[in-house]
Amino acid sequence: MPGRVEGKVAFVTGAARGQGRSHALRLAQEGADIIAVDLTGQIDTVPYAMSTPADLDETVRQVEALDRRIVATQADVRDFDALKGALDAGVAQLGKLDIVSANAGIFSFGTLDELTEEQWSDMLAVNLTGVWHTVKAAIPHLKANGGGSMILTSSTAGLLAIPNIGHYVAAKHGVVGVMKTAALELAPFNIRVNSVHPTSVNTDMIQNSATYELFAPDLTPEQRTKEALAPRFQTLNVLPIPWVEPVDISNAVLWLASDESRYVTGLEVRVDAGQLLK
Amino acid sequence: MAGRVEGKVAFITGAARGQGRSHALRLAQEGADIIAVDLLEDIPGAPYHGATEADLAETVRQVEALDRRIVASKADVRDFGGLKKAVDDGVAQLGRLDIISANAGISTQMAPADELDEDMWQNMIDTNLTGVWHTVKAGLPHIKAGGRGGSIILTSSEAGIRGYGNIAHYVSAKHGVVGLMRTLAIELAPLSIRVNSIHPTQVDTDMIQNSATYDLFTGKQGSTKEEFAAASQAVIALPIPWVEPVDISNAVLWLASDEARFVTGVPLPVDGGNYLI
Numbered sequence: 001m002p003g004r005v006e007g008k009v010a011f012v013t014g015a016a017r018g019q020g021r022s023h024a025l026r027l028a029q030e031g032a033d034i035i036a037v038d039l040t041g042q043i044d045t046v047p048y049a050m051s052t053p054a055d056l057d058e059t060v061r062q063v064e065a066l067d068r069r070i071v072a073t074q075a076d077v078r079d080f081d082a083l084k085g086a087l088d089a090g091v092a093q094l095g096k097l098d099i100v101s102a103n104a105g106i107f108s109f110g111t112l113d114e115l116t117e118e119q120w121s122d123m124l125a126v127n128l129t130g131v132w133h134t135v136k137a138a139i140p141h142l143k144a145n146g147g148g149s150m151i152l153t154s155s156t157a158g159l160l161a162i163p164n165i166g167h168y169v170a171a172k173h174g175v176v177g178v179m180k181t182a183a184l185e186l187a188p189f190n191i192r193v194n195s196v197h198p199t200s201v202n203t204d205m206i207q208n209s210a211t212y213e214l215f216a217p218d219l220t221p222e223q224r225t226k227e228a229l230a231p232r233f234q235t236l237n238v239l240p241i242p243w244v245e246p247v248d249i250s251n252a253v254l255w256l257a258s259d260e261s262r263y264v265t266g267l268e269v270r271v272d273a274g275q276l277l278k
Numbered sequence: 279m280a281g282r283v284e285g286k287v288a289f290i291t292g293a294a295r296g297q298g299r300s301h302a303l304r305l306a307q308e309g310a311d312i313i314a315v316d317l318l319e320d321i322p323g324a325p326y327h328g329a330t331e332a333d334l335a336e337t338v339r340q341v342e343a344l345d346r347r348i349v350a351s352k353a354d355v356r357d358f359g360g361l362k363k364a365v366d367d368g369v370a371q372l373g374r375l376d377i378i379s380a381n382a383g384i385s386t387q388m389a390p391a392d393e394l395d396e397d398m399w400q401n402m403i404d405t406n407l408t409g410v411w412h413t414v415k416a417g418l419p420h421i422k423a424g425g426r427g428g429s430i431i432l433t434s435s436e437a438g439i440r441g442y443g444n445i446a447h448y449v450s451a452k453h454g455v456v457g458l459m460r461t462l463a464i465e466l467a468p469l470s471i472r473v474n475s476i477h478p479t480q481v482d483t484d485m486i487q488n489s490a491t492y493d494l495f496t497g498k499q500g501s502t503k504e505e506f507a508a509a510s511q512a513v514i515a516l517p518i519p520w521v522e523p524v525d526i527s528n529a530v531l532w533l534a535s536d537e538a539r540f541v542t543g544v545p546l547p548v549d550g551g552n553y554l555i
Contacts, residue, residue, distance in 0.1 A: 001279060180554055187515035187551050199540075238467040244540045251537035260528035263479075263521045266554040270544050274467050277460060277543040 003031025004258045009094045011035040011087055013077055013134050014104030016051035018203035019153070021059045022246035023101045023253050028068040030254060032099065035090030036060070037075040037083065039104070043126070045119045046106050047210035069094060077104045077130030084137040097141035099257040100150040102134040102175075107205045109214050112166040120167045127171035132178055135193075139186070147190030151256045152179045153249075154195040156236075156275045159268060164214060176268060183266035192265035194256050199272040200233050200243040238274025281309025282535045287372045289313040289365050289417045291355050291409070292382030294329035296483035297433065299337045300523035301379050301530050306346040308531060310377065313368030314338070315353040315361065321405075323386035323398050325490030347372060355382045355409030362416040375420035377534045378430045380413040385485050388494050391446035399447045406451035411458055418471075427470030429534045432459050433526075434475040436552050439545060444494060456545055463543035472542035474533050479549035480510050480520040515551025 010027045014020035015036035024034045040053045056072050063070040071093050073086035091097050105127045108119050131152055142148035157165060158172030176195055183193040200206050212224040215232045233242035252271045255261055270276055288305045292298035293314035302312045314337055320328040334350050341348040349368040353360045369375050383406045387398040410432055421428035437445065438452035455475055462473040480486050492506035493499055501509075507519035514520075529548045532538050547553050 183551055184515055184554055188517060190516065192516070238464060239470065239472070239540060239542060240468055241540065248537075248540050251532075252541070255528075255532045255537070260532070261525075261548075263516060263518060263525050263550045264529070264548055265516060265551040266549075267547055269546070271538075271541050272543075273540045274463055274543040277464050 003029065004254060004260065005099065006031030008032045008098035008257070009035065009091070009096050010099035010101060010257065011090065011097060011134075011138055012101040012103060013037050013130070015059055015072070016040055016055035017059070018205065019201060019246045019249050020101070020103040021055075021062070022250045023103060024059055024070070025062055025066070026247060026250035026254050027099065027257060028063045028066045028070070030258070031068070033069040033094045034063050034071070035087060035094065035097070036070055036072040037086045039076050040074050043106060043122055045108050045116070045122045047108055048204060048208035050106075077133050078125045080133045080136065083133050087137045087141070091141050096145050097138060098145060098148045100134060100138045100142070100148070101153070101253055102131045102150065103153045104130055105153060107165075107168060107211070109164045109168070111164055115167055123167040124171050127168065128174040128178070131175050135178065135182055139191075142186075142191045143189050148192070149257050149261070150182065150191065150193045151253050152193065152195045154179070154197050154268070156197050156199050156270065156272045158195065158197055159270070159276060180266055187265060192256075192261070194265060194267045194269055196249060196252050196256070197268055197270045197272055198244060198249050199237055199275045201249060202243045202245050206233070206243065236275050236278070237272070238277050241273055244271060244273060281307070282531060282537065283377065284309030286310045286376035286534070287313065287369070287374050288377035288379060288534065289368065289375055289413070290379040290381055291315050291413050293337055293350070294318060294333035295337070296485065297478075297481060297523045297526050298379070298381040299333075299340070300527045301381060302337055302348070303340055303344070304524060304527035304531050305377065305534060306341045306344045306348070308535070309346070311346050311372045312341050312348040313365055313372065313375070314348055314350040315364045317354050317382070318352045321384045321386065322401065324384055326484045326488045355412050356404045358412045358416065361412050365416045365420065369420045374424050375417055376424065376426065376428045378414060378417040378421070378428070379433070379530055379534075380410040380431070381433045382409055382413070383433060385445075385448060385491070388444045388490055390444060394447055402447035403451050406448065407454040407458070410455050414458070414462060421471055422469060427472070429538070430462065430471065430473040431530050431533050432473070432475045434459070434477050434545065436477055436479050436547065436549050438475065438477055439547070439553060459545070460543055467542060472533075472538070474542060474544045474546055476526060476529055476533075477545055477547040477549060478521060478526050479514055479547075479552040481526060482520045482522050486520065513552055513555055514549070515554050518550055521548060521550060
């Protein structure tokens with residue numbers, strides 16, 4: 001039986017680890033070839049260790065182990081020319097583009113009066129402008145392809161406010177504006193654009209000491225174990241779980257990427273364990 | 279490779295034809311057994327004929343051709359007792375219940391809100407809203423008894439998230455389905471039972487392919503299918519006049535499967551961008 005995205009080519013940003021790697025693998029399992037980019041480096045205002053070149057190598061290894069092709073490049077979504085260069089080179093090697101997963105994102109925190117100029121500008125540059133750059137770089141290839149599907153990774157924080165992350169909330173809400181505008185502009189070209197809105201996802205972005213401190217300022221650093229933090233995260237959700245796994249977001253991305261959702265566009269698809277019901 | 283809902287059992291209302299039959303077949307293709315019900319009568323005021331016994335028999339034939347089991351019976355979603363008996367009998371034969379697709383629905387009189395007949399209003403609410411509540415109420419004890427969680431998909435409409443002139447009863451009932459969905463999602467989350475709603479734009483079935491619906495969309499009497507297609511396409515962003523039943527079924531399948539195991543409380547349009555316009 002052919003895979004659900006058999007023969008398609010997908011561009012995934014932030015693909016070195018976490019959700020991005022999961023998306024690359026899930027799409028590859030279902031028959032897609034992958035164009036992967038990642039910063040594979042640190043941004044000063046991000047309070048956890050970001051991905052490395054070794055992480056991106058591991059994504060390449062795992063996609064190739066599925067007998068799919070992958071073109072992986074170090075590229076920064078803040079740098080449009082570099083991003084376009086990586087995508088153009090990938091399309092030149094793999095022949096076309098069908099799917100875009102604008103996944104790359106960062107996390108940091110502070111109340112609105114505490115956030116520094118650098119925190120704000122880094123957040124908007126990566127999580128909002130980076131998404132627009134990704135879309136902009138991809139549109140010519142999707143038009144040349146005669147259609148396609150773009151999935152923009154927003155967040156539940158793209159639909160509601162959460163204290164201490166005003167810059168993240170603003171950027172992720174902005175992604176919804178990009179998504180809806182792109183969906184209208186690109187519908188005549190059979191290009192669909194949707195956003196996904198995860199609740200907390202079990203990746204390095206939340207499983208780190210800085211995020212634990214945000215969720216449990218009353219505990220000592222030694223007390224801030226993953227087990228101790230799980231009930232705090234669970235209070236965000238309606239389903240009895242603290243967080244979802246990367247593959248849960250990948251399965252939503254897969255549905256939106258596949259022809260099964262051929263007439264779905266302009267949606268905010270929540271994978272949020274009911275967080276928005278609260 | 280195992281199907282995406284392999285070994286599960288799904289209860290589907292309005293399964294004799296249209297979206298309901300499509301849902302039954304798509305879920306059966308992916309490994310589910312089916313409990314199917316349908317009214318099998320004409321609906322007063324509807325500008326199209328109701329499904330027939332032959333239609334339901336054809337759904338049975340097509341599911342069985344996929345080597346899946348199906349228990350089909352005539353039942354009215356307005357009649358809780360009859361509906362409960364149908365699902366109880368189905369579970370007795372098939373052994374469990376995992377998925378509910380509350381799909382049965384009608385389209386009837388088209389007129390401004392102050393001109394709608396009392397009985398047209400009441401029958402719409404009884405079928406498209408109370409019928410959905412009955413469906414969930416009848417199926418839920420069986421999902422709870424399984425202790426494995428489950429997935430409930432309520433068919434609302436684009437008219438469940440925006441207003442349209444001349445179908446106030448339909449718009450009101452379909453909005454009510456969203457309220458029911460959100461409440462159920464909260465009540466059932468501790469049991470890992472997920473509840474979501476689907477919001478189709480125009481779907482290519484008998485419910486829209488009739489002269490009354492053509493005229494509703496074009497605003498003039500005696501409209502052709504071609505004129506309706508143009509008017510329908512004008513409210514959809516993608517260059518299509520309507521979607522096919524299988525497009526709704528693919529969304530139902532995703533929500534029904536464990537791939538969406540942490541998706542609940544979501545109103546999910548399948549609408550070609552209808553909502554954006």
